Structure formats: structure tokens, C-alpha cells
Amino acid sequence: EPEVTQTPSHQVTQMGQEVILRCVPISNHLYFYWYRQILGQKVEFLVSFYNNEISEKSEIFDDQFSVERPDGSNFTLKIRSTKLEDSAMYFCASTRDRIQYFGPGTRLLVL
Amino acid sequence: TQLLEQSPQFLSIQEGENLTVYCNSSSVFSSLQWYRQEPGEGPVLLVTVVTGGEVKKLKRLTFQFGDARKDSSLHITAAQPGDTGLYLCAGSNTGNQFYFGTGTSLTVIP
Numbered sequence: 001e002p003e004v005t006q007t008p009s010h011q012v013t014q015m016g017q018e019v020i021l022r023c024v025p026i027s028n029h030l031y032f033y034w035y036r037q038i039l040g041q042k043v044e045f046l047v048s049f050y051n052n053e054i055s056e057k058s059e060i061f062d063d064q065f066s067v068e069r070p071d072g073s074n075f076t077l078k079i080r081s082t083k084l085e086d087s088a089m090y091f092c093a094s095t096r097d098r099i100q101y102f103g104p105g106t107r108l109l110v111l
Numbered sequence: 112t113q114l115l116e117q118s119p120q121f122l123s124i125q126e127g128e129n130l131t132v133y134c135n136s137s138s139v140f141s142s143l144q145w146y147r148q149e150p151g152e153g154p155v156l157l158v159t160v161v162t163g164g165e166v167k168k169l170k171r172l173t174f175q176f177g178d179a180r181k182d183s184s185l186h187i188t189a190a191q192p193g194d195t196g197l198y199l200c201a202g203s204n205t206g207n208q209f210y211f212g213t214g215t216s217l218t219v220i221p
Contacts (some may be wrong), residue, residue: 034210043154043199043211056208091153100144100201100209102153
């Protein structure tokens with residue numbers, strides 16, 4: 001069964017460094033998403049992406065964040081200058097017919 | 112931001128008992144989903160409900176969407192230890208932004 005994949009599974013970085021989180025959505029899906037989940041807290045929407053552009057974004061998704069679909073398969077989330085509070089699980093999801101399929105997540109730790 | 116409140120936040124029950132988890136909002140959603148999340152993993156979709164008053168059954172799990180499409184419930188019959196996990200509801204409107212609930216952490220004790 002097709003599934004969403006994410007790399008890396010874990011990333012540790014220093015505050016102020018740039019990180020790129022990668023996702024491969026399910027191939028025939030049309031909408032792509034990034035969510036984050038701070039430890040012990042709820043899943044928070046960051047951004048949705050459709051037809052090679054941002055469709056919606058939350059107030060969390062400020063100028064430090066960007067998304068890209070550099071080729072036909074990858075979907076990336078870049079954090080330009082990480083802060084301590086960016087430490088969280090980051091989940092990618094892809095959707096077809098309003099059904100979301102989540103990836104396993106990337107655990108980001110900012111020191 | 113559209114808020115989805117889940118109750119209870121934590122639930123610990125004995126194997127074989129029944130339970131109900133609630134997901135409430137003041138906002139109307141065109142569809143609502145229930146997910147289960149294991150520690151360190153992504154949420155896994157259980158069901159999507161789209162019609163007010165709709166009831167869906169998935170083995171021992173029964174999902175209901177409120178008539179006004181503002182709330183939903185998940186009922187588990189004869190809970191088993193394998194049901195242990197974090198249950199999340201998520202609402203969506205005609206856009207493609209999903210609002211997640213606060214979550215219910217269920218522990219089923221053998």
C-alpha cells in the first residue's frame with residue numbers, strides 16, 4: 001500500500017541553523033501539508049500546498065518557514081534560522097478526496 | 112482558528128469496558144475525521160464522516176457526526192489493550208486546512 005515517507009527520522013541542530021525536512025507524498029495525491037506537534041501538545045497545521053503553490057498557511061508559518069516541491073516527488077519544509085521552540089515532531093501529509101495520509105514524522109531537536 | 116475540544120483528555124479503563132470520546136466545536140465542518148496516534152508515529156486515519164447525523168461503524172468502533180456538523184463522538188465497545196493510543200479528531204471545511212482536536216489519551220488495562 002502506498003505511504004507517505006519522510007526523511008530524516010531524527011535531526012538535531014544548533015539554534016540559528018537552517019534545516020530542510022523532506023517528504024515524499026503518495027504519488028497520485030493532490031494536496032500536501034506540513035504539521036507540527038510539540039511534545040505533549042496537539043497537532044498544529046502549518047501549511048497546505050496545491051498546484052505548486054501555498055494554498056493556506058497558519059500564523060505559525062512565518063517568514064522563517066518555506067515549502068517547495070523541487071521535483072515531481074519531493075515536498076520540503078525549510079526552516080531558515082531555527083529557534084529552540086521549533087523543537088517538535090514535523091509531519092507531512094498528502095490528501096486525496098479529503099482523506100489525509102500522514103508520514104511517520106521527523107523529530108527535530110534544536111539545541 | 113477553529114477550536115476542537117475533546118473530552119475526556121485522559122481515560123484509563125479496564126479491558127472489556129465501553130467508552131465514549133467526544134469532539135466538540137462551535138464551528139461547522141464539512142467533514143470530520145478521527146485518527147489514532149501511537150507514540151513517535153504519525154496519526155493514522157480511522158474514519159471520515161461528512162453528513163450531519165451520519166453513523167459509521169468500524170468493528171468495535173462507532174463514530175457519529177452531529178446533526179449540525181459541529182461535534183462528533185467515538186464509542187468503543189469492549190475495549191481491548193490494543194485500543195490504547197491517542198485519539199484525535201480533525202475538522203475540515205471546503206478549504207483544505209484541517210483543525211485538530213486536543214486529543215484523548217486512552218489506556219486500556221488488561
